[in-house]
Amino acid sequence: MHTTKHIAVLPGDGIGPEVTAQAVNVLQAVCERFGHTFTYQYADVGAIAIERHGDPLPEYTLDSCLAADAILFGAIGHPRYDNDPSSPVRPEQGLLRLRKSLGLFANIRPVTLYPSLVHLSPLKEEKVRGVDFVIYRELTGGIYFGDKGQTPSGAYDHCVYTEPEILRIARLAFGHARRRRKKVTLVDKANVLETSRLWRKVVSALAAAEFPDVTLDWMYVDNAAMQIIQFPATFDVVLTENMFGDILSDEASVLAGSLGMLPSASVGEKTALFEPIHGSYPQAAGQDIANPVAAILSAAMLLDHFGLPAEAAAVRDSVQAVLEAGIATTDLQTGKVSRCSEVGQAVAGMVKAGVNVYETFKVS
C-alpha cells in the first residue's frame, strides 16, 4: 500500500549532515522500490543553530518537528563549547530541550552484531557470538533534568524520578521483552541511591502485576558495566535510568565493532525521533569518511515506526549485504576503505535492486 509521510530532518553538527544525507538517500530508495512518498523539511539544531539563530533549538525547528510524522536526527556538539565550561549556551541543550518538549521518555538502543564484523569486536569471538540485546534508557528525567546550579563553593545536579515516569518506560520495556526472549534486567544503584530504590519498587510491582511471564533481574550499574563485557550474550532487555543508559550504551557499542554501527529510536508523547547513538565527531566532519550505518539503521527504525516492516527489513538486509561485500568506512578496518557516500550509495542501490542482486553481490 502506498504511504505518504512527512519527515523533519535535523542534520545538526560535525558529521551529522553527511551521515544523515546517506540515511535520506536510503529512504528515497525505499520510496522508489515500494512506491511510497516521503517529504522532508530540514531545520537547524545544535552548534549550527546557535551560529545561525542564536539558539540551539530555534522555535521553527521545534515547530517543524511537531508537524512531522517522524524526526531524523544527525548529531550535535562542537569542540568550541566542549572546551569552554563557562559557555552560557551549549549545543547539547538543543537535543535535551527537544527530547523534553516532545516528551520522548524512552530511548531504545538495540545492540546487535553483524556476523561479518565479529572479528572487529575487541572481545573474543565466542563471547560476542549471539549478542542481541536492547537498551531501554529513560530519557527525560533523572540527573539530566533535575535542578542544577552553583553554590559559592561548588555545584550540584539533582537526580529526581517519579513513579509515573518509571512506570511508562518500564511498560514499554516489558512489552518489548515479551516479544523477545522474555527477560528484563533492571540496572540501577539501589545500594546507594534513593531513586534507584524507587525504580526497584515500581518495576518489581509492575512485573508481578502485569508481566508474570517475563523474568526480571536486577543488577547494580557497576556490575552491569562488567557483565556487558564479560557475558554480553546473556542480556535481552536492559532497562535503566537516563545517565546509566547513556554510559552503558556507549560501552555496549564497542561490542558491535564500532560506535558508528548503532542506531536508536526515541519515543514518547509526540513525534518520535531517530538518531545514531554516536556524536558529532568533529575531527572527521566534511571529509566523507564517517560511518553512515548507524544513521541508516536509525532510518530503518523509523520505517518500523511507520508500520513498514518489510521496508525496514530491506534496509537492514541491504546494510548486511554491503558489509559482507566489504564495502565499509575506515572505522571497520576492512582491506579496502570506502567513503561515507559510497557506503550510502551501495546500501541505497541494494534497496532499489532488491534481494536478488544482493545475493549476487554477496558471492563476489
Ligand code: IPM
Ligand atoms: C546521547 C548523547 C547525549 C546524551 C548528549 C549529546 C547530550 O551522549 O544521545 O547519548 O547524553 O544524552
Ligand code: MG
Ligand atoms: Mg551518549
